[in-house]
Amino acid sequence: MSIASPCINICRMSAATGLCEGCFRSLDEIARWSRSADADKRHILELIAQRRASLGAAAPTLASTEGA
Template sequence: MTVRSPCIGACRIAPDTGWCVGCARTLAEITAWGGAGDAWRATVVAALPDRLGRAASRNGSSVNQKTSLAIKSQ
């Protein structure tokens, strides 16, 4: 099984969290993604819903639905 990238093309690192506003990965995770194995990718993807929820509650905005659906489909 290949774990797909959760990137939705809304790439910008939030200075307060260090997470991408589109996919909630760190810059280090984004950089390592291409050479990483599926076990590592799955671990990163498993952490994203919590990060997105925390970011949404901090910002008072809803979680990006496109990102949420992409993560759930993996």
């Protein structure tokens, strides 16, 4: 089973962090996601979790992504 993209359709790059404000990935991570192996995708997801924690950002919920 393939690992789903963390994209939540809030696609704005932060000038302060260099990360997408929606999914917390870098441009490089976004660009290579579709051709990355599942192990690499899991690593990116771990990085996202660390970034969220260090920036004090809550993980998106289904309710916050509906209609996006």
